[in-house]
Amino acid sequence: MHEELRHLYHDAEVATEAYNTADEQVKKQSKRVAALTEEGHRVQLRLQRLTAQAGAAARARYRGGGIPVEVQLMLSGDPGYALDNAAQTVHFQLGVEKLIQALDTAKNSLHMRAADAANELKSLEESRMQRDAARGDIEERISKARSIEARLKAGEKRRLAQLEQRSAAKAQNAWLRSRVVKNLNVKPSSAGGAAVAYALRQIGKPYVWGAQGPDSFDCSGLTSQAWAAAGHPIPRTSQEQWRRLPHVRIEDIRPGDLVIYFEDASHVAMYVGKGSIVQAPRPGRTVTLAPIASMQILGVVRPDA
Known part of the structure; x- marks a missing residue:
């Protein structure tokens, strides 16, 4: 009886630590999913701003006729003005190119974050399943051990407690005599x-x-x-x-x-x-x-x- 109870409670503790491990994973992954989701929202807002800026740049280019720099130089009667206008056009074109690159980067980042969040969610659900399975194992083993103890009479419970105490005392005395410490x-x-x-x-x-x-x-x-x-x-x-x-x-x-x-x-x-x-x-x-x-x-x- 003593050995059976000891094994049941030991197995329950093994399952408890398995539950604790899975529960810690769930907590960490929940935070990770929340962080990825929040980051995804930030990237989405940046993507929307860049899209709006790129659209405005495209409309500005369209209104300006998209005239190449060398043509503007030829048509301008004032070389100084033409050079200044050409510099502004080059700057504008470089700005548009940077916007397009930033837009592509934001899109790729958003896709990566979405994929990471999806993988974390999948892993989170698996950890939750492991945790719930461990929970069931714990409750089953504890229930069985308590059922056995409930059937014991008062005298048997006292003898069981005395047996545990004697066993612990014997092991402790041997440990002390060994002078390990x-x-x-x-x-x-x-x-x-x-x-x-x-x-x-x-x-x-x-x-x-x-x-x-x-x-x-x-x-x-x-x-x-x-x-x-x-x-x-x-x-x-x-x-x-x-x-x-x-x-x-x-x-x-x-x-x-x-x-x-x-x-x-x-x-x-x-x-x-x-x-x-x-x-x-x-x-x-x-x-x-x-x-x-x-x-x-x-x-x-x-x-x-």
Whole structure:
């Protein structure tokens, strides 16, 4: 029973991080589509102005008869006037050519922006579908786990909780005896201390998948918001935190560092010192302190390295 629940909640957390990744993509792509659309509007206005200017230039040329410069020189009785008029005509013709070039550039730019926006919209819809699929997977797994827990009697629930505590304590004692970390009293950096302080203030708030506060959190929602509060934004999901943040040896861990768990980097917690972490563990639980070795450690990352 314990193993079945553990696997269900682990799989739910994997799906939660997949949802968070897809949700971040949707947010970024939505901004990108909006920016492309706005830029397209600006190009369209420029295109309209250039079209109007080109039309006015064409009408002016038509009214002037479009007489070539050399003919104007021959017909003019005043060479000085003719030369001045010729210079104006050349300037006018160059201006018309520039208008035509700008018009072509604006048209090409508008077509490119329209194509980019169309591609982003397509990608956005695909990300939304991935997000919705992950949402369904999460809800199904959590529902199944809660259904199992609901069938447990009070005594069975107590035994299950005791089993989890004993398992965590055993792993933590083994970790401490190994002396992997020689100094458990290392001080955090200034930003790391601020991140830890934020995370500790959230203790007691419920775990809600996809949540980033202020009233509830999931695992990476807690760590990302803690570091954002410290003035150091980091990636939203545990996988991206593991992939993109600097890795440090576990022997060198200090408060504020993020501990990534499981081979698939599906869970993250914040190290607060003396062998403890603060984490948003899983549905049905609240933000809490826990032993660092209570789960399978993948590695450690340092946001402000």
